[in-house]
Structure formats: C-alpha cells, structure tokens
Amino acid sequence: MKDFPATFLWGGAIAANQSEGAYNVDGKGLSIQDVTPKGFMGPITEEPTPDNMKLVGIDFYHRYKEDIKLLAEMGFKAFRISIAWSRIFPNGDELEPNELGLQFYDKVFDECEKYGIEPIVTISHYETPLHLSKTYDGWLNRKLIDFYIRYVKTLFTRYKDKVKYWLTFNEINSILYEPFCSGGIYTDKDKLTKQDLYQAIHHEFVASAMAVKLGREMMPNAKIGCMILAVPIYSLSPKPDDVIATMQKQREIMFFADVHARGEYPGYMKRYFKEQNIQIKMEPEDKEILTHTVDFISLSYYMSLCETADTNKKANSKGNILGGIANPYLRANEWGWQIDPQGLRYILNELYDRYRLPLFIVENGVGARDILVEDDEGNKTVIDDYRIEYLKDHLIQVGEAIEDGVEVIGYTAWGCIDIVSASTAELRKRYGFIYVDRHDDGTGTLERYKKKSFYWYKGVIESNGRTLGNEM
Numbered sequence: 022m023k024d025f026p027a028t029f030l031w032g033g034a035i036a037a038n039q040s041e042g043a044y045n046v047d048g049k050g051l052s053i054q055d056v057t058p059k060g061f062m063g064p065i066t067e068e069p070t071p072d073n074m075k076l077v078g079i080d081f082y083h084r085y086k087e088d089i090k091l092l093a094e095m096g097f098k099a100f101r102i103s104i105a106w107s108r109i110f111p112n113g114d115e116l117e118p119n120e121l122g123l124q125f126y127d128k129v130f131d132e133c134e135k136y137g138i139e140p141i142v143t144i145s146h147y148e149t150p151l152h153l154s155k156t157y158d159g160w161l162n163r164k165l166i167d168f169y170i171r172y173v174k175t176l177f178t179r180y181k182d183k184v185k186y187w188l189t190f191n192e193i194n195s196i197l198y199e200p201f202c203s204g205g206i207y208t209d210k211d212k213l214t215k216q217d218l219y220q221a222i223h224h225e226f227v228a229s230a231m232a233v234k235l236g237r238e239m240m241p242n243a244k245i246g247c248m249i250l251a252v253p254i255y256s257l258s259p260k261p262d263d264v265i266a267t268m269q270k271q272r273e274i275m276f277f278a279d280v281h282a283r284g285e286y287p288g289y290m291k292r293y294f295k296e297q298n299i300q301i302k303m304e305p306e307d308k309e310i311l312t313h314t315v316d317f318i319s320l321s322y323y324m325s326l327c328e329t330a331d332t333n334k335k336a337n338s339k340g341n342i343l344g345g346i347a348n349p350y351l352r353a354n355e356w357g358w359q360i361d362p363q364g365l366r367y368i369l370n371e372l373y374d375r376y377r378l379p380l381f382i383v384e385n386g387v388g389a390r391d392i393l394v395e396d397d398e399g400n401k402t403v404i405d406d407y408r409i410e411y412l413k414d415h416l417i418q419v420g421e422a423i424e425d426g427v428e429v430i431g432y433t434a435w436g437c438i439d440i441v442s443a444s445t446a447e448l449r450k451r452y453g454f455i456y457v458d459r460h461d462d463g464t465g466t467l468e469r470y471k472k473k474s475f476y477w478y479k480g481v482i483e484s485n486g487r488t489l490g491n492e493m
C-alpha cells in the first residue's frame with residue numbers, strides 16, 4: 022500500500038443537527054432542521070413534531086464523553102463536528118451569545134484534547150437559526166453576513182486556543198439545489214430566480230472570505246477552509262457536445278472552489294451572468310474581501326455523475342443533493358447513489374492541479390441498513406463487510422492520489438457513529454463504525470455497539486493506512 026503522510030488526520034465526522042438532539046435544551050433556539058421531520062426532501066412544519074428524529078438525534082449532547090472515548094479507542098486523530106448556530110445565538114440576530122451553548126462545545130473540545138484528537142469545526146452545517154430563515158429569508162438577505170460574522174467572532178474568541186481547523190460552510194455549493202437546507206432561504210425553491218440564488222451565494226462568499234480574514238487576524242496558526250460537495254462529472258460519450266456540457270456541469274461545482282481559492286469570480290461565471298441577465302449586487306468593499314482566500318479545500322465525496330448535451334436524456338441517478346445521469350459502468354447503493362472509488366482519486370487530482378492547495382476529505386462513506394447480531398462472546402455487533410469494502414476501496418484511491426503528488430491532509434469518514442441522515446432524516450440509513458440503538462419509530466435504548474468496521478478502521482489508523490488492501 023502507498024504511504025500516507027505521518028501527520029495524516031485520520032478520523033470521522035458528524036454534524037450537530039444530526040447527532041446532538043437536545044434541540045431545546047440550555048437555551049438553544051430552533052434551527053431549520055427542527056422543522057423538517059422528513060429531511061430536506063420533505064415538507065417544512067410550523068413547529069417541531071415528535072416524528073422528527075433530529076430532535077433527539079443520538080443524544081450526543083449528553084453522551085459526547087462516551088462517544089469521544091470510543092472514537093479515541095479507534096485511534097482517531099481528528100473529529101469533525103459542527104457547531105449548532107442556534108445554541109450560540111438562539112435566534113441568530115441577538116447581540117450577546119448564549120453562554121450555556123458555548124460551554125457545551127468547550128466541554129466537547131476539552132474531551133477531544135484529552136485524547137489528542139484534533140477538532141475540525143464546521144461553522145455552519147445546514148443549521149441556520151429558524152428565526153433568520155423566517156424573518157430575513159436566510160442568505161438571500163445581506164444582513165446574514167453581519168449575523169454570521171458576529172457568530173464567527175464569538176467562536177474564534179472563545180475557541181481560538183482549542184480549535185485549529187475551521188470550515189466556513191458545509192457543502193457551500195449545495196445552496197444551488199437545496200436553498201432552504203443549505204442557505205436557510207424560506208421562500209419556496211420554485212419561486213426563487215437564478216438572480217436570487219446567485220445573490221445569496223454572493224453573500225455567503227463574502228461572509229466566508231470575511232471569516233478567513235478575521236481568523237487570520239485572530240488566530241495566526243489556524244487553518245480555515247471552504248467545503249465543497251465534490252462530484253466528478255464524466256462525459257456520457259466522447260461527442261464534443263457532451264464534453265462541453267460536462268465541462269459546464271463541472272464548473273457549476275468548481276465555481277465555488279474557484280472563488281474561495283482564487284479570490285475572484287471566474288470568467289465563465291461572468292459570461293453566464295451576462296447571458297442569463299443576472300446582476301449581482303455588490304458593495305464596493307466586496308472585491309477586496311474576496312481576495313482573502315482559504316488555506317485548504319475540504320470536500321465531501323460520495324459519487325460521480327455523467328452529463329450529456331442530449332436534452333431528451335432524463336436524470337436517472339440519485340444523490341442526496343445532486344442527481345444526474347447514471348454511469349452504466351457503476352453500481353449503486355440502496356439509496357441509488359453510484360459507487361465510484363476511482364472518482365475520488367480523479368477529483369482530488371483535478372482540485373490539486375487547479376489550486377495547489379492542501380485537500381481534506383471531510384466526508385465519505387456509505388449509508389446502509391445494518392443488522393445487529395451477537396458474536397461468539399455474546400456481544401452485540403454488526404458484520405458490516407460492505408462498509409469495510411466501500412471505505413477500503415476509497416482509501417486505496419486516496420493513497421493513489423497521494424502517490425500522484427496530491428497533498429491530502431486528512432480523511433474523516435462520514436457518520437463515524439450512526440446519526441440521523443440529512444436528506445431523509447432516517448436512522449436506518451447508517452454510516453457508522455459504531456451502531457446506535459435507535460430506530461425510525463423513535464424506539465431504542467441509545468446504547469452504542471462496536472461494528473466489525475470499528476476494529477478494521479482501528480487497524481487502518483494504527484498502521485497509517487499500510488494494512489489497506491491486505492485484509493478484510
């Protein structure tokens with residue numbers, strides 16, 4: 022197996038709204054997730070409803086010590102979490118933060134430190150305070166920049182000695198497809214124009230660059246990155262029309278990394294705006310603000326897609342956010358997401374060739390239905406060879422990319438402990454190395470059990486990736 026760097030940040034990732042629960046505890050305000058019981062694919066409710074699995078999550082809020090201990094047992098070097106914005110600013114537009122909310126993350130970071138685990142913190146992971154969404158229409162409103170920066174400044178002030186790695190927005194490009202979940206935009210998706218969407222995106226770009234600037238001033242040793250939902254797009258055929266359509270589709274994603282890494286809007290977007298008659302309203306200072314570019318690029322990777330210029334060809338491959346044309350050479354998981362380990366090597370190379378910035382894979386994994394069984398000693402476990410196979414195949418490709426010369430600084434497997442899924446808010450769709458006894462009907466003891474993959478990943482980390490490919 023190829024050598025991973027000695028400093029490689031092996032670990033796992035979760036998000037506050039999918040794990041913490043305690044949705045109304047210690048002064049937390051409501052977030053947009055508290056009113057979407059069926060995930061972002063479902064309807065928005067007026068009030069939180071008991072069928073919303075995220076209200077309890079996996080009760081990470083009360084069980085973080087036990088959970089971090091288990092992650093430490095696997096040898097985690099890094100743990101990616103997000104901070105629930107509405108724990109810190111319950112409505113989002115207050116002037117003073119909620120002290121109890123801040124204390125919770127102090128305790129989480131201290132627990133990580135105890136085991137030498139580096140926290141990787143997403144500042145905004147689909148958790149816009151509901152009040153900002155309903156009253157201001159989320160990121161459509163430029164005022165969100167001020168609220169976000171107040172929140173960011175509060176986090177940097179409080180945690181500057183505890184957190185080195187920060188991500189400004191989870192999968193920032195997802196706002197194009199899921200404006201409510203990703204951008205807190207309350208207006209119905211169908212009523213939004215392209216002008217609206219790109220204006221909201223501009224606000225997020227400015228906010229993200231301001232966070233980078235502020236972070237550099239306040240924490241000289243910190244590393245601040247953007248986070249992109251990375252999907253490699255393949256041409257369905259060698260037809261030049263298809264190749265150009267593919268380039269355009271790939272740019273829909275790369276645009277977000279371009280602005281963050283190069284500090285300005287790319288030419289192809291200026292052309293697109295002109296042709297679509299989109300006029301982004303910019304303040305005089307925005308141009309300079311955008312020049313504060315990121316230290317690294319982080320990405321989620323789950324699948325690749327194909328593209329064609331043939332408008333008769335309908336999208337037939339599903340993803341959690343981004344669907345498209347299926348690749349006839351790939352198989353899919355139970356939720357229709359096509360599995361393509363080599364796509365990860367490909368996109369890592371593409372991103373590195375383009376930006377020459379360190380890359381951090383902060384999400385990757387496969388959702389599956391697990392079956393809890395008893396092992397020979399009578400311990401409950403899951404024999405999840407399918408998960409081991411998926412992760413192993415992807416990590417081998419990460420090794421290949423590193424061998425290609427790509428600077429990959431870490432890998433945090435998504436949902437390292439079972440959590441509520443984002444797109445459908447299900448618990449039966451599990452990603453973890455640790456099984457959580459909680460089910461979609463709300464039953465379960467919340468007990469944690471180690472799956473087979475727990476021991477496998479422990480071995481991978483222990484050997485710094487050398488055992489990959491040797492065992493199953």
Ligand code: BG6
Pocket residue numbers: 036039191192250321341342384388435441442443444445450
């Ligand atoms: C990513 C999100 O899009 O995909 C996560 O950043 C999410 O929050 C992950 O959980 C997997 O999607 P799902 O719908 O299977 O949970």
